[in-house]
Structures are given as C-alpha cells and as structure tokens.
Amino acid sequence: MPPILQLSGIKKHFGATIALAGVDLTITPGEVHALVGENGAGKSTLMKVLAGIHQPDAGAMTLEGATYGPNGPADARSAGIMMVNQELAIAPHLTVSGNIMLGAEPTRGPLLDQAEINRRATEALTELGRPDIPLDTLAGDLGIAEQQLLEIARALAVGCRVLVLDEPTSSLTAADTAKLFALIRRLRDQGTAIVYISHFLEEVTTLSNRCTVLRDGATVASAPTTEFTTDDIVNHMVGRQVDELYHRTVHAPGEIVLETDQLASSPNLCSASLQLRRGEVLGLAGLIGAGRSDLLQTLFGLAPVESGEIKIAGYSGRPSPRRSWREGIGFLSEDRKTEGLALNLSLAENLTLPRLPNLINPRTLSIETGGWLEKLGVRAAGPDQAVGELSGGNQQKVAFGRLLRNDADILLLDEPTRGIDIGAKQTLYGLINALAGEGKAVLLVSSYLPELLGTCDRIAVMCRGTLGPARPVAEWTEHTIMLAATGATEDAA
C-alpha cells in the first residue's frame, strides 16, 4: 500500500537547542507504527510539527503525495491527522456527544444541530464498538479509559486518517489496555494509519507492525517490528549497549522500621498489614486503583488513617507530611508534574523545601544543590534553573534527590520511573539498590513488573484495597503477580 504520510529530513531548533536533527518517517495506512525513543529524543517535538503547532526549519512533509504544511492544529485536523495525548483533552462539563463533536459541531443556521451531533457521535462510538456509552453523560463522570475512548471517537467523527496515540496506556489498567489494543487493531484493519508512541517496549512488540527509533532528534532505525528484538530497540534508543539494567546486590535486612496492622483509608485502601525492614526493598504490585498509592499516602500523612495502626520506629500517632520528613520518611509522588514538583520554582527551591532553616542563605542552598545535582547526574543549567525546564528523567532525579537531601531513612516511592528514559531509570535503580545496601528501607510501588522483579527483595501484591502477604522475590513470576493482582488466586495465597 502506498504511504499516506511521509516525512523526510525534518529539522527544528529552539534557540541553541536542536530538537530535531533530521527525522525520516513513513506512515502507511493499515499499519500500527510504533515511535520509540528516550525522553528528549524528539518524539514530542515531531508530533507537534505533525500537528501544526511547530513549523519545521527544514525538510519535507507529504500527505498522500501532496505537500503538507499545517499552520496550526486546525489545519492538521482538517487534513485528517489527529492526536490523542497522554494528558487527555476532555471538557469534563460537556456531555459525551458534546465532547466527541467538540470544535466540529454541525449547525442548522445559528443553532446547534443536536440530532446530527448525536447521530455522528453514535456512529463514532459504534465504530469503536462502544455504542453503550450514553451520549448525555457528562464526560467528567466517565473513567479515564472511557474518556480516552471519547478522544479517539472525536478523531473518527471528524474523519481521521492518521491517528497519533501518545503513551495511551500510561494510566490504564491491564484490562483497559487489552481493550484499547483490540480497538487499535480494529481501526488498523479499517485502514486508519496509527502512530503509537510508548515507553513500554512490550507494547511495541505486541502491537506494532513497524517501529521507528528516534535518538537525539534523528531517525536511527526503522523496520518491521518483527526484525527487532527488545534488546535491539533498547540499544538503538540509547546508542550503546545497556549493561545490566537492574542492580540488585544481596541486602542484609535489619530491624523492622515500619509496621502496619490492617491499615485502612477511604476510599481505596481496605486493609494493609506489612512489615518493612531496614536494608530491604519491598515492592508493592497491583493494578492501578488497587490502593497502593493510597497506602503510601496514608503512611506519609497525605491521606487520613481511617482505621488500623501504623508503627514507625520511634514514632506513633497520626502522621503528617511535616512530621514524616522530620522523622526521616520521604515520599516520591507518582505524579511529578501536579504533585511532585513545583515546576516554576528552581531546582534548589524544590530540593530543599522539606527542610529549611528559619533564615535562609540562598547562596549556600544553591551550592548545596549543585553538589546533589552532580551526585545524581542531573543535566541542568544550574541550581537556579526552573525545574520545569528539565526533561522528565532529570526532573525525576531532582524529585528523588529531595528524599536523599533531606536524609530520608524510609523511602516511599510511588512509580519512581514512570515516563522517564532508560538512562534515568538505570540511575534510579542503581540508587535504590545502593540505598538499601546502606541500610535504608524502601517501599516501592510499581506497575512495571520487570522493574519490581528486578529491584525488590520482597514483593506483596495489592488487590482491591487489600494487601497480600509479602514473599521473597524468587517466589514470584510476572505471571503469579498478575494472577494475584487480578484476584485470581486468592485461595492459593
């Protein structure tokens, strides 16, 4: 089949930063084309060029043989190129049909043609195999997966020919991910060209027909996915052989530093009993929404204890974030952008916030921060740069560094490697291992099973708010974890 969209030699720079140094990309209808690369490899910029948000400095784009040069998102849209971003663009106060036809509302004279809106919305939902979603529900009342579906339906309703999905599964449960994949395959078979951006290489290999790897703003490899192994893709992404990604040396667990007994916190945490020892990494597996984050937040004092008990070495009573930091407990939020970091404050301000003297000498704090940046390998202009200007991986290192700088002995880590590149992941895995080696206690929540199996000493699985028993990592496989997470082996546990 002839390609629908062809990009060659696309270049784009912002000031002195070269974002795209020559990207070639050929998209064919009826294919799922995976686009992978580390953070900062240029995927987002490329997609913004495609969407007409940025104009390229050099290079050519053709859409079905004709020159394609969108001057804004509206142009891209009318050409049939649609994006569904990681952060969903849903108007929560509008109805399902209102969202699907948003920006392309059919009218009759000056009035909205509600019948036509409903007809086309139903058509799009039927095409996606979900005609059961009621048209007059408010979009904000739907779950994430269904909101995402609305965005895809919106794309279909306006005649989408190239659908770009950016990290679509990052906040989906396993079941919803499977449904999404089925949907993507269906669209593919109907002749839609799909560009699939993901950090999860397993998804890339199971879903895509073709895979293009970007590195430092240029295409470094592009071939049918079957010609790549996961290792090949990773090597292309980082441009070097990745040595052992996970480090786990033998730890010698010490005394118990944190203990909970049937801890509960509404709405998601029903009962969690665990013991965390000095010098170990305890992993918490489970589906999204199973209550793992709620457990960490309750331990740290961000969510109220409803019932049950928390015992932390030399500390009892109701936890609060302030008290937790003082007692040497640090928390890394799963949501770096809205909770973890104050993006327009500087690196120094973010790193030192939990523990500041009454009178501050900004110079001293900057110098101290500089030392930490070096230790953590953060690539930044300096301690006074706004943290929002850094790449995701470097931001995460700063957020993680906050725990180290403030002498956390018990580290509560919620999805510490979400959305960051492999290089940064490797740094964090190394740090986590080293910290446990120094006798710190780590409680690690992750939805990425290879990561849990690769870094933890013990793993416990959470299912519907109830935490199962912790067992040594050797007794788990990805399969048994998934079974426990989906509640399939409750009697076996």
Next chain:
Amino acid sequence: MLAKLRQSLSQVGPLIGLIAICALFASLRWETFVSWDNFAIILQQTAVIGIAALGMTMVIIAGGIDLSVGSIIALGTIVLALMLQAGWPPMAAAVAAVGACAFCGVLSGLLITKLRLLPFVVTLGMMGALRGAAKGLAGQQPIYPDDETWLNNLMQLGEKGTLPSGVWLTLGFAVLVALVLKFTRFGRHLFAVGSNELTARLCGVPVERVKIYVYTLGAAFAGLGAVLQFGYLTGGDPTTAVGLELNIIAAVVIGGASLSGGRGTVVGTLVGALIMSVVANGCTKLGLANWVQEIVTGAIIVAAVTLDALRHRKSKE
C-alpha cells in the same frame, strides 16, 4: 546563564517602563514635571497603595487574592479616628487600627482554609461586609478627631529635600518584606504554596497556616495603609479607598507578579505602583482629563501583562 539573564530582565522590565514614562513626561513638561516638589508629591501619592501592595504581593505570591483591602483601609481609618476620639494616645490608636485590620485578614484566612472556599469569593464578601462595618462604626459620617496629633503629619510635604515620613515608612517596610521573601523559610513557603500547593503539602509545608498568616499580613499592611490614609485625610472616612484594591492588585501585576501564584517581587510592585502615580501625575501636568488617565492606566496594565506573558512564552520554548 541565559536563564539568569532572562530572570533579571523580567525584573528590570517594569523599571525600564517606569524610566521611559518619566522620560516622556520630562521631555513634554520639563519645568513642572522635573522638580523636587513634584517628586515628593508623586511619592506621597504612591505611599498608601505602595504599602498595601507590599502585603498584596505576598498574598499573590502565595497564589491568593484579597479584594477586601480597600474596605479594610476605610475600616482602619475609622478605628483609628474612633480611638483618638476616645482619648487613646496616637501610637496605641495606630496599633489598634492595624490590629483590627489584621484581624479581618485572620477571618478571611480562616474562611479560605477551613471552609475551603475560593479566596476571590471570600474576600469579595469581606469587601462588602467590612465596608458596611466601617460605615456602621462611623455612623455613616467621616470622623475628624478634635486633637491634632503627629498622625496628621505623616503624609505632610515638608521643605525641599525632605519626604513625608509615610514615604519612609513604606520604603522601610518594603526592605523588610523583600528580606523576608528572600531570606526566610516563611518566604520560601509562600512561593512554594503559590507555585504548587500539592508539592508544598507533600514537602511538609504547613499550607493552611501559611495561608492564614499571609492573609493576616496582607490585611495588616492594608492597616498600615489605613494609618497613612488617615494622615492624608487627617481623619477617618468610611467611604474612602473604594476600588483601591484594584489599583493595588494592578501595581503588583504590573510589577511582574503572576496571579496564578509563585511569582512576584517587592521592587516590581513598588515600580508598578510608581508607574501608576507617575501616569496620573504626568497626565495632570499635561492638562489631560481624568478619563484619559484612566484609559492610559488600563492600557498599561494590559501591556505590562502582555509583555510579561510573551517573555515567559519565549523562555518556555
């Protein structure tokens, strides 16, 4: 390096604007605009807005807003006048007035944090309620205490080479607030709460307490403004300073603060307040009608915010 340059540029921007506006008026009306007397008048007329804007700067940095400061100033002048009439010594009366104003701030802060209401709505309510309270306390009449005290001279223009003591008071507090913002933990916490409240909470910042403090401080500075306003009027007036909160907010915003919080400087705020006074003064010197001044001031507010937004958009890319 570049980031630093940009940062200092965004602080210098309003200052360049102020200099340009002064240069414009100076070139048009050299004899009347450029003189010590006129300089002192401009500063005198900036003092009330300036000192209240110091508090507003902190409130806005913390991501809040206080629409009630105009009413607080009116209430403050009334409390001060009543206390003087009741025979309190001037200093005690002034302290009582500032205290009463600060208490209004505590009330706003408590409503905002404990009931989790929007600051805009709470302080809009306070604006009406406190204006009413001021009128009720004053019996709907301005109050001019019989005895003249040193409070009446706070805003008096003196000989050439001197400035009213109210101006010095404003400058002194400006230095204090600038130091607090830069060198204290409380200052850092203000920026953190305004920049990202969730992060602040996660980092153990006592968010509620910081908010209550900042509304209290904001109202206390409005109380200082009330003392100066009393000096200017030489009495208490329940209908004074209507709409002044908007000029105060405008000064802070022209000075480069962001209404979404996390950004703002004392120098910027003072420059913003001066820009507005200079425009008013210069337009008068040019013989322009009041409505022209109002249009010019409005245009400056929009222009300042536009320039700032453009600069930020650039630095984001």
